[in-house]
Amino acid sequence: MGYYLKDPQSRLDYHMDWAAEYLGQESLSTSSWNIDPHESGGLEVVDSGHDPARAFVIVSGGIAGHVYTLTNRVTLNSGIADERTITIRVEAR
Numbered sequence: 001m002g003y004y005l006k007d008p009q010s011r012l013d014y015h016m017d018w019a020a021e022y023l024g025q026e027s028l029s030t031s032s033w034n035i036d037p038h039e040s041g042g043l044e045v046v047d048s049g050h051d052p053a054r055a056f057v058i059v060s061g062g063i064a065g066h067v068y069t070l071t072n073r074v075t076l077n078s079g080i081a082d083e084r085t086i087t088i089r090v091e092a093r
Contacts, residue, residue, distance in 0.1 A: 002086045007093045011046060011060040016072045016084055019053035026076040027052035034071045035059070043068045043088060050074070062090035 006012055018028060031050035035043050043062040050056065055072050062068065068090070073083040 004086060004088050005093070006043075006059070006062060006088050006090050008062050008064050008090050011058060013056055013058045014070065014086060016055045016074075017053065018055065018074060022082075023053060023076070026078055026080070028055060028074050029077045030075040031055040032073050033057045034073065036069045036071070039063070039066075042066065043070070043090065059088070062088070064090050064092045066090050 028050045031048065033045050033048050035045065041061065041063050043059050046058040046060050048057040055074060057070065057072070059070065068088045069085050070088055071083050071085040073081065075081045
């Protein structure tokens with residue numbers, strides 16, 4: 001989906017807009033986020049949520065020089081499940 005840079009000291013929010021080309025008459029029922037790899041001092045989810053069309057997450061931390069994948073898995077009101085992933089590289093800026 002996308003590639004982003006993040007400072008280890010920053011706390012940033014990211015959004016997945018599922019309505020842009022996907023939902024039609026559907027809406028998001030659930031949303032969860034997963035970070036890989038899980039490691040001590042690594043990137044972590046601070047908060048997350050969703051509205052009918054978009055999911056959001058706030059992340060903090062991360063180790064400079066490390067690359068993380070942040071995956072949003074959603075279930076639609078019809079029961080269909082899907083996921084999208086972004087890549088975050090942590091760099092001291």
